[in-house]
Amino acid sequence: MSIKNPHLQDVALLLIFPVIFLFFLWGPLIEGNALYFRDLQIFFIPMKAFLAEWLSNGVLPFWDAGKFMGVPYFADIQTGVLYPLSWLLLIADGNHGIGLLIYCHLLLASVGFYLFIRRLGLSAIAAFAGGLVYTLGGVMVSSFNMINVVQGLSWLPWILWAFLRLVQLPTPRNWVIAVICIALQVYAGWVDASMMTGLAVVWLLLSQRPNLEQVGFLRMVGLVASAYFCALLLAAPQLIATFELFQYSVRTGGLPDSEIAGYMLGLDGLSSLLFPPALDALDWEILEAFPDGYVPLFLSLYVGWSALALIMAAICLCHRQAIWWLSLGVLGLFLAAGENLSASFYLHKMVGIFRYPEKYVVLFHLSLAIVTAFGCHHLARNCDWRNFASVLLVIAMGCELYYYNDKINLLQDADYYDLEQLTDIQHITANEGRIYSRNVYQEDVTSVRDLYLNYRNDLTPFTANLVGLNYVLGTAGLMHRSHREIIDLLQPLPPSQLLAMRLAFFDVRYLASNDIAFKEDKSWRSLARPFGNRLWDIGTQKSDLYFPTQVVPRQGLSPRFFSMERAVITGQKALVETDKQADGLSGQVLHTERLTPNNMRVEVETSNNSLLVWSESHYPGWQVLVDGTAVSLEKVNYFFMGVWIPPGRHEVEFKFVPTGFIASSVLAVFVLILLIILALANIRTFPSRRAIFSS
Template identity: 25%
Template sequence: MTAKSLISRQDYPAFVALVSMVLWFGNGMVLEGQVPFFRDLGMFFYPMRYSLAESLKAGDIPLWDRRMAMGFPLLANFQSGSFYPPHILLLVLRFFDAIRVLYVFHYLVAATGSYTLCRRWKYRPYLALIGALLFTLGGATVSLTNLLNHFQAAVWLPWLVFFWERSLQSKTWKSFLTFSLVLLCQFLAGSPEIYAMTLALLVLDGLRLRKEEGAIPCHTLFLHLLAANVLVAGLGMAQILPSVELLLHSRARGSVTYAGGVKWSLHPLSFMNLFFLDKEVALDTATGLQPFFSRDIPLIISLYLGVIALPGISLWLWKSSLKEKALLLGALMGSAILALGAYTPVYRFLFRTIFPFSLIRFPEKFVFVTCSLLLFVALRGLFRFFHSDSSIRPPLLILSSIWLLYMVLYLILRTHTAELAQFISAATQTSISSPLSLGKTTAVIASAERQVLLISGIVLLLLLGKKEAVNPALLKTLLVGLTFLDLYSAHRPYQYLLDPKIMEQAPRVLALPDGGRLFYIPSLTHLRPDYFVSSKSSFRDRTAAFFANLFPNTGIVHGFEYMQETDPLERWPYSTFLKAANALPPEKLYRLVGALNVRHLISRQPLTGGGVTLVREFPEYPTWVYRVDHTVPRVFVASKCVVESDPMKAIIRLSSSEFDPVREVIVERPLAIPPAKNSQAEARISLYSHRRVSILATVSGTGVLVLADSFYPGWRAYVDGQEREILRANVFFRGVVLSEGKHLVEFRYEPRAFKVGLMVSIAVLLVVTFCSLAVCLKSLKRSRQPI
């Protein structure tokens, strides 16, 4: 399709209608000022975006955040999207205004991209509208809104396919560069998994294009994609090198365990959700979601494609060639098997034998490929149905069979409610007579009724359209409207929209930060903050309790600082800490966290043992807030060094009553520091920013100044203007040796990985700019030559 045809008059009404439907779908964000709140958005993505916004508005590079995890390399976290172009909105808008605009913008990216791609495939505007709605408002895309980096990456898929095909066919520098820049944009959105799946889909699309249109050698296809990825890697090196450095210092430097890797695998029963609503949003429950046939909430909370998808897929199976079936059905089966993860022996074999699979967490993500291919197949089937001159009998038989399938299913459920209730009771492990089981039984029947009504309307419209028994304009309007109604009613609640005041203005268990760090205790034997239990009965109240309890890292918007890490790429010192701390008795745990500059413990249960003092109790959550009796200051000078190279033993030593965390420091190797008796020292912070800390210190003898912030590559220490070696102190902290006297000590975050990556990115950008100018000048010169 040419650029001119993309803006033809027949596309104007369709574009207006599409944008209007997308805005209406997100009207809670557009008109009511609400934003999504579900799962990791509040504890992970919003705090990270808030820190990014702060840095941008301060005119700073978002390299480091001192409030997260005792100091965390923000930019190195790929999911932060520090270089993602749309995040410029965080600079110019208030935080939650920017979040709302970002969500709406990405919905529109998905909608306009899929419409444009369908038009390129010669689909009529009404069918392109249906395709855009199925992709943008379908279950896979809407489900990813609570996994913000995946959502931001996934919406670029249609545009990438569009520019990929145009680049392969035109073979010009301009088309190749455009494709590469859009690919870079998706890469910087922060989801390497979606990026890798997109590359696989582009290969499949290239093979399809080669088969249908020819003139594209197979080696050209792969070299084209390789060159684009080399360009993306070069331009994105400022992001890649810091991320690789973080990976090397995280627990992922060792392989993810199989149990951890397949924690979220797609349950086989979930495939029915492609064409049937097997769960419902229940805002009157704490979890906010009620699966009908399972106790567990899946990672991708909806796979629903839309009721029109099944007729389209069935019609494709009828009209497609054998080779096309082999290629696409093979890809569908492959992606589905990967998504099943722990439910098939195939994934275990891949996990143990192919290295990249040992780094992937949650194979359920692969269902994004499955859903994308099914949408392609469904649209292709509908297109061929309306543009085929074959007899009405085969499609009549197919569509009637689909309608009959839904009707028979509904009648079976309706007439066998007792058996249905027993199945639900067994699947959810609840009593068959409980209100929950009875409510789910009723909801399943209501869902079946809904699908019967919708499929009846779709089948009737398809058959009337095929026989040309209805006005074409009316038919198209009804098909698009019914598709939108189906997806709107099914998926609008899955956005989990709430007023952001629930995070900004919620009453908190601690009103103001007091200089120490917070430590959240779900359980004394499970200290990783990866779940939250509340007595609140509704989703809104539970979410409010989540923020009121200052769950990591929700409090950074109010200035609170945290010891615990919530990032999947948690660094190895914290992983070691968890292994040791989970086995410690309470008194030793309190000494340990006190030695790590933790001032308050926020516990979901009353704490026993000495070493902590109850500050306040909140029975409505319930929550208990304790103050640690002995907490080291943020900066101090230790006069005695203890050598311990084993991190686990060092952490155990920190918890010992024989260890003095203010006068002693644990280092990895012996230091030439003479013992000092009655040594006096004073240290205070004069400047404390994210990337720079200035300390005024006075010592009467040689000692080690300890800053209770994370030790991490890229930090440099300067004592009176002279660079000094930074020591790893107490496993986590930064230390530097000081001689007797007064000193000005500066810690500066100057990461070499970022500097090298930035220089590579700038160099590649200059080369690309030079090549683009050269191509433009050559083209201009050629256009001026006489014919």
């Protein structure tokens, strides 16, 4: 029996989404199985574990001491420290937490897309069909390995819904809703999503231009622009910290042409992405790419044959709105396929700070979902049997998407991320360190699952970026091939043992054998050659805090002079003129305590004015207090922090708060309060253009 009440129809269809997603994510969400492919296992799992650990202790982690010599954690927008849904990680931990995070965002995306399609005036079954395609289509599911992508895409339909609502009823309350949705997408942690959403909003406004005669198109553009401006103010704490980190990134000068081209979508492979995902090594050409350290993204555009039938129906009917939204998908393909399109490639060179131009297929995915809804709506309109046929087609679509795209989710047992079982160690020599290794890859790899299992067991070069090593195994430093500053300082050094000593001095413990340091060091390269891609443990690091016996100015010194006995004040002359032979600097570290990632407390004793060096990265936002009084922080040995300690016994505290965080947080709270007042105020609509001029 059909449901005649439209509101009951909406409720009934919306309640189907959580059931479908429950079965789709049953492994990680209910059984605690591990999603394990690509960035998820080497980056996001440990990142979220770190966040969950400190959020559960009531601490906002601003700093991560486990990567390199310490790096800003909050400033990396992907961490989502201030993103409200990150608190879901406190409800469930480990694999369950990741499953819950993805589940809730799929649910969020489906409801947002459903409301958007219904706001367009389409039927409930059409909105449901579009929601299925958007949430279970290839682009969304193949993005599970990058949680921030799923988070960002989940807010895209909500922003479209909010602006469409604003177009239809331009009230302050609807404007505030749009502002909140935009800000939440920014905090979700995928900048590209905000850019793509902006393009989709432009498409939405242009499609609604005939309906804006009374409101005024330019006035609506002003409301949209002001909404984005206020949203940026709400997200200021995150954006300011991220922009500062970007200034220290190698991407400040843009990406090389080769890297831009390497992450663009080849036109020759576009057609294959529209078919059901073929998860075998041959189809994905993994065997050729994998030895070089590149693991495919598993990008898929598959939306199901049923959805394609509805899309073709909408195109054949020449529906104006459907064709318009399909043109947005064409734009997405143009932006994604710049490797073969010079105009698109040039465009990405101008804004080449994001690694994945191919992800602009999100616009294509969005357009397919919207056009699917249009096709379903017109198939079911004004005819009972066609309505029944559309329902059957939507059911078939759901089954297709579930069956094929569920295969993209690579699952392992719950203990998959227990890295303790990966500590098989082969000693090279007592002095040369050691490498983590397993048996070589299987000669006959028959499936992607087999290949990824070997990938994890073999600890490929990507493990050099595995922040989880620190949290699970208690390491304190990683070397990464993009850390060019360290490499530049190490180049003039002699090879082998001395290089290992210098790496240890820079707090680097693990080094991937495909790193630049290996490639530029003949001795190390010859050692690594028989073992291929491995993760090397170069030995024990030096003490975190120490007093050098000699402090010298920077001029004329290369990194070969750095040691625990000698400190170089970077950027200025030494504050204390010392005799290189006998300077008399001395001090003793009595006690250290690190309660959170954001601070370090030290108790020291010195007999004279001495320099305390801490081998943590010198970065804006660090402050130091000696006996509760703020003092100047020195930059020592290019990277480290140092503070001058007067004679006697003292308590020293290093504290890290991102630059401008307090001020920007106050601003964001102030803007939020104003938005709440505006939303609650009894203002039915913004003054019209005619009313403004007549007054």
